[in-house]
Amino acid sequence: MILSQTAVYALRAVLYLAESGGRDPLRVDDIAGGLDVPRNYLSKILHVQAKAGLLESTRGPRGGFQLTRDPAHLSLAEVIAPFDDIALNSGCLLGRERCSDDTPCAAHARWRDVSSSVRAFLLETTIEDLARTGAEIVVEIET
Amino acid sequence: MILSQTAVYALRAVLYLAESGGRDPLRVDDIAGGLDVPRNYLSKILHVQAKAGLLESTRGPRGGFQLTRDPAHLSLAEVIAPFDDIALNSGCLLGRERCSDDTPCAAHARWRDVSSSVRAFLLETTIEDLARTGAEIVVEIET
DNA sequence: AGAATTAATCACATCATCATGATGAACACA
DNA sequence: TGTGTTCATCATGATGATGTGATTAATTCT
Numbered sequence: 001m002i003l004s005q006t007a008v009y010a011l012r013a014v015l016y017l018a019e020s021g022g023r024d025p026l027r028v029d030d031i032a033g034g035l036d037v038p039r040n041y042l043s044k045i046l047h048v049q050a051k052a053g054l055l056e057s058t059r060g061p062r063g064g065f066q067l068t069r070d071p072a073h074l075s076l077a078e079v080i081a082p083f084d085d086i087a088l089n090s091g092c093l094l095g096r097e098r099c100s101d102d103t104p105c106a107a108h109a110r111w112r113d114v115s116s117s118v119r120a121f122l123l124e125t126t127i128e129d130l131a132r133t134g135a136e137i138v139v140e141i142e143t
Numbered sequence: 144m145i146l147s148q149t150a151v152y153a154l155r156a157v158l159y160l161a162e163s164g165g166r167d168p169l170r171v172d173d174i175a176g177g178l179d180v181p182r183n184y185l186s187k188i189l190h191v192q193a194k195a196g197l198l199e200s201t202r203g204p205r206g207g208f209q210l211t212r213d214p215a216h217l218s219l220a221e222v223i224a225p226f227d228d229i230a231l232n233s234g235c236l237l238g239r240e241r242c243s244d245d246t247p248c249a250a251h252a253r254w255r256d257v258s259s260s261v262r263a264f265l266l267e268t269t270i271e272d273l274a275r276t277g278a279e280i281v282v283e284i285e286t
Numbered sequence: 287a288g289a290a291t292t293a294a295t296c297a298c299a300t301c302a303t304c305a306t307g308a309t310g311a312a313c314a315c316a
Numbered sequence: 317t318g319t320g321t322t323c324a325t326c327a328t329g330a331t332g333a334t335g336t337g338a339t340t341a342a343t344t345c346t
Contacts, residue, residue: 060313203343
């Protein structure tokens with residue numbers, strides 16, 4: 001899988017918040033229930049996102065989590081960043097050094113194109129893009 | 144990382160064999176030493192590749208591992224297959240189902256292009272492609 | 287046959303990821 | 317003030333990926 005389970009949870013939670021209008025905070029219990037994701041695990045993930053500034057958390061009655069950012073200007077990369085290393089090894093697929101710039105292997109240029117297209121996708125796609133035609137968020141993950 | 148450590152070891156080992164001419168078998172000790180990779184761990188990996196038919200192993204003196212295939216017709220995908228699931232989730236990035244074909248989200252088509260370009264790269268690039276201008280295989284992996 | 291060499295295998299150890307249950311800390315509201 | 321609600325955090329466990337050391341099995345060569 002290209003994203004860790006944690007990053008997928010993070011994305012789906014942010015998406016869930018974006019699709020819920022975002023007027024009042026949503027509780028962890030509701031988000032976890034809606035996504036069918038482990039509650040306490042999600043709680044930690046949301047906490048990390050709050051510390052990263054993407055979410056605002058409020059405790060006590062009527063508390064919960066809210067987006068602090070406009071989904072139209074929130075990239076997938078930003079949501080993923082606290083969990084997965086997005087660098088995606090822009091150099092060689094195998095982590096070679098001699099293969100970076102000076103003496104590229106025959107596949108080097110093609111790989112660079114491919115890997116940078118993945119990066120570009122994550123940087124340029126917004127949460128709003130995913131939300132549009134808001135297909136329901138489904139549990140099924142490839143085994 | 145897009146590939147597991149194990150898959151990277153597998154690729155580098157096959158590459159090492161391809162670059163060594165392949166006339167006589169190479170011992171695990173030599174490959175592991177040349178790549179600076181854990182010996183016994185590599186041994187298991189090579190064993191799996193032998194069972195997959197990519198390598199031939201011979202025991203006893205003058206034994207070791209040899210490629211059974213022409214590097215020019217051996218794709219990265221074939222080398223990786225026994226270790227990493229190459230499927231790369233051709234559907235939605237988030238594993239949604241409703242987002243597959245009928246009601247794609249706004250990002251769906253772009254992601255499908257990106258993910259299929261990764262798949263195409265792995266399927267179409269050969270070991271020989273990597274070996275050409277045979278940049279030395281270096282240990283450094285992005286932390 | 288016997289000794290040396292080499293892969294194959296076994297038995298663990300270590301670590302990160304993913305996950306659960308219980309408890310603590312902040313907050314709203316009567 | 318007190319009570320319930322909610323996030324925050326702690327302690328622990330399960331699992332798989334990665335890695336290590338010792339032993340076994342097959343093969344070659346003398």
